Amino acid sequence: MITLENVSVSLEQKTILKGLSLTTSRLGFTVIIGRNGSGKSTLLKAIAGLLEYQGSIKIDNKEIKKLPRKERAQQLSLLPQQRPLPDIDVETLVSHGRFPYLGFGKQMSAEDRQIVEEALIRADVSDLRYRRMRSLSGGERQRVYIAMMIAQDTKYLLLDEPTTFLDVEYQLEVMNLLKSLQEEGKHIIMVAHDLPQAFSFAEEVVVLADGELICQGRSEEIYNNSALKEVFSVRLCPQVGEKGLYKYQLEK
Numbered sequence: 001m002i003t004l005e006n007v008s009v010s011l012e013q014k015t016i017l018k019g020l021s022l023t024t025s026r027l028g029f030t031v032i033i034g035r036n037g038s039g040k041s042t043l044l045k046a047i048a049g050l051l052e053y054q055g056s057i058k059i060d061n062k063e064i065k066k067l068p069r070k071e072r073a074q075q076l077s078l079l080p081q082q083r084p085l086p087d088i089d090v091e092t093l094v095s096h097g098r099f100p101y102l103g104f105g106k107q108m109s110a111e112d113r114q115i116v117e118e119a120l121i122r123a124d125v126s127d128l129r130y131r132r133m134r135s136l137s138g139g140e141r142q143r144v145y146i147a148m149m150i151a152q153d154t155k156y157l158l159l160d161e162p163t164t165f166l167d168v169e170y171q172l173e174v175m176n177l178l179k180s181l182q183e184e185g186k187h188i189i190m191v192a193h194d195l196p197q198a199f200s201f202a203e204e205v206v207v208l209a210d211g212e213l214i215c216q217g218r219s220e221e222i223y224n225n226s227a228l229k230e231v232f233s234v235r236l237c238p239q240v241g242e243k244g245l246y247k248y249q250l251e252k
């Protein structure tokens with residue numbers, strides 16, 4: 001579990017997260033929602049140990065900033081919103097997911113190569129393996145970075161808007177892939193803007209506004225929470241019938 005106690009983050013003398021306390025559920029699929037600028041990406045980066053913070057952030061009872069870098073990278077992977085675009089091919093990038101497990105010579109074992117192979121297949125990018133990252137479309141790159149996370153094989157996967165750039169079919173595929181990773185025992189913690197999608201896949205939802213926690217709970221418990229309507233000025237309603245892709249739809 002990931003536990004935050006009274007966490008504050010300031011950037012350039014502005015307080016972005018304001019004394020957040022929360023514990024991610026054991027159920028393994030947490031979606032963080034909130035308006036633009038509410039602090040969602042900052043929260044993910046803080047959990048990933050990339051930002052200075054006050055308070056405490058623990059991953060399985062260990063303070064994140066005290067974990068050695070390599071150990072942290074074996075526990076937790078992050079798909080940030082903005083990513084570097086190295087001039088390398090797809091297979092090489094996905095192989096980077098194995099770095100936290102390699103010894104001094106950085107030689108991959110047969111098992112490492114097998115894990116990379118499976119990650120390429122699961123994210124449906126094996127046919128792109130020899131392409132340069134810079135030659136790919138936004139959606140293709142997104143799936144390659146997800147393949148790299150799969151290769152990293154961490155217990156916790158933090159993803160900042162992982163379905164951005166994806167066409168609807170791939171959005172659904174990526175969400176189903178994350179769901180299957182959850183069913184294999186991984187913990188998914190993702191930021192999302194698409195509320196019907198978020199509530200349909202999440203076991204629990206965390207709502208942020210202005211760097212503060214507004215509410216947290218199981219998706220089926222809080223989809224009609226009045227705080228949600230106050231934050232987003234829209235309501236979520238259960239889909240009637242079985243035809244929709246998602247369990248919920250938006251209403252004004």
Ligand SMILES: Nc1ncnc2c1ncn2[C@@H]1O[C@H](COP(=O)(O)OP(=O)(O)OP(=O)(O)O)[C@@H](O)[C@H]1O
Binds near residue numbers: 012
């Ligand atoms: N490096 C920084 N220096 C100063 N302010 C920052 C910095 N990074 C983020 N902020 C500010 O912190 C606030 C929260 O940003 P954050 O990116 O966490 O929000 P968000 O909820 O992820 O937004 P979005 O939905 O637009 O992606 C915003 O007001 C943003 O301008």
